[in-house]
Amino acid sequence: MSSADAEGKAVSNGIPAPDLDLPYPDKPEIITENLQKLTELAPNERTQFIFRNLIAKLHEFVKETSITTDEWMTAIQFLTRTGQTCTNLRQEFILLSDVLGVSALVDALNNPQVGNTTESSVLGPFFTEDAPDVAQGESIASEGKGDYLYVEGRVFDPQGKPIAGAVIDTWETDGNGFYDTQYAKREKPDCRGRLRSDSDGKYFYRAVVPVPYPIPGDGPVGDLLLALGRPNMRPNHLHMMIEAPGYRKLTTALYPDGDEWLSCDAVFGVKKSLVINYKDIDDEAEARRRGFPKGSKFKLLNFDLILPTVEESKAAFAQLAKQNAANAL
Numbered sequence: 001m002s003s004a005d006a007e008g009k010a011v012s013n014g015i016p017a018p019d020l021d022l023p024y025p026d027k028p029e030i031i032t033e034n035l036q037k038l039t040e041l042a043p044n045e046r047t048q049f050i051f052r053n054l055i056a057k058l059h060e061f062v063k064e065t066s067i068t069t070d071e072w073m074t075a076i077q078f079l080t081r082t083g084q085t086c087t088n089l090r091q092e093f094i095l096l097s098d099v100l101g102v103s104a105l106v107d108a109l110n111n112p113q114v115g116n117t118t119e120s121s122v123l124g125p126f127f128t129e130d131a132p133d134v135a136q137g138e139s140i141a142s143e144g145k146g147d148y149l150y151v152e153g154r155v156f157d158p159q160g161k162p163i164a165g166a167v168i169d170t171w172e173t174d175g176n177g178f179y180d181t182q183y184a185k186r187e188k189p190d191c192r193g194r195l196r197s198d199s200d201g202k203y204f205y206r207a208v209v210p211v212p213y214p215i216p217g218d219g220p221v222g223d224l225l226l227a228l229g230r231p232n233m234r235p236n237h238l239h240m241m242i243e244a245p246g247y248r249k250l251t252t253a254l255y256p257d258g259d260e261w262l263s264c265d266a267v268f269g270v271k272k273s274l275v276i277n278y279k280d281i282d283d284e285a286e287a288r289r290r291g292f293p294k295g296s297k298f299k300l301l302n303f304d305l306i307l308p309t310v311e312e313s314k315a316a317f318a319q320l321a322k323q324n325a326a327n328a329l
């Protein structure tokens with residue numbers, strides 16, 4: 001609804017008519033030119049730069065495809081449904097960004113690998129803020145949620161110095177291929193938890209073996225993939241997000257080798273350095289020692305996390321941005 005003054009009359013946003021003497025937009029190219037001139041009014045330089053580029057490419061796309069009125073309305077209805085599908089536990093827009101490869105692209109540009117540091121991967125739509133705190137060695141999954149997995153490793157800086165007190169958020173599917181948020185009834189968070197590395201940088205916890213899963217197919221993004229003839233599967237993986245003061249926040253995931261969907265991940269999250277191998281353990285005493293309540297079998301995943309400092313990360317981003325700008329010229 002428009003703003004109203006004290007007498008109830010509709011008022012503008014307060015920005016005066018620009019002194020630009022724009023021609024009437026009675027030809028397609030004048031629409032684009034006028035809009036670009038108006039975009040120069042944007043007070044923030046970065047906002048102006050981003051929108052000049054967006055408008056140029058969006059208008060070019062409309063012209064190059066000779067998009068029909070019906071097609072454009074279909075696109076608008078699709079975006080409307082995407083928004084309407086979002087809830088506080090479902091993020092269809094992130095899913096859309098993921099399947100279009102934009103999330104992976106933004107992630108790759110913003111988190112260039114610095115030296116030997118751990119590479120990033122897409123956040124995905126299933127992170128939640130309500131993961132419970134778990135002590136080292138505890139399980140992030142309720143009993144019966146899947147086959148046993150034990151995860152351990154250390155958190156280091158690039159020089160090999162342990163990082164103590166790093167906060168590690170970790171989340172995964174259960175053995176059925178669902179995140180807890182996908183169940184109609186979610187009494188509490190499950191298959192997710194938050195722990196801290198100890199004074200030696202060590203972290204260790206129990207989990208379940210994640211399985212490959214389809215990204216949600218019951219919404220507009222699912223319909224889009226069907227229209228494009230694309231599978232909606234992700235290879236199995238374990239999500240991790242690591243934060244420590246002075247270091248770049250790392251959002252990543254680990255992908256066990258041998259999964260048929262590794263090279264055609266629906267959201268383009270897999271990187272070679274993140275493909276890992278489990279060790280199969282079959283030892284009853286060892287299973288008890290690590291806290292598993294029954295049986296003798298579990299998989300062991302050992303992975304060290306190496307975080308660049310904020311300064312190192314900023315320098316790498318600036319260098320990459322400069323290269324990209326030079327390539328665009």
Ligand SMILES: [Fe+2]
Pocket residue numbers: 124126234237239
């Ligand atoms: Fe995932």
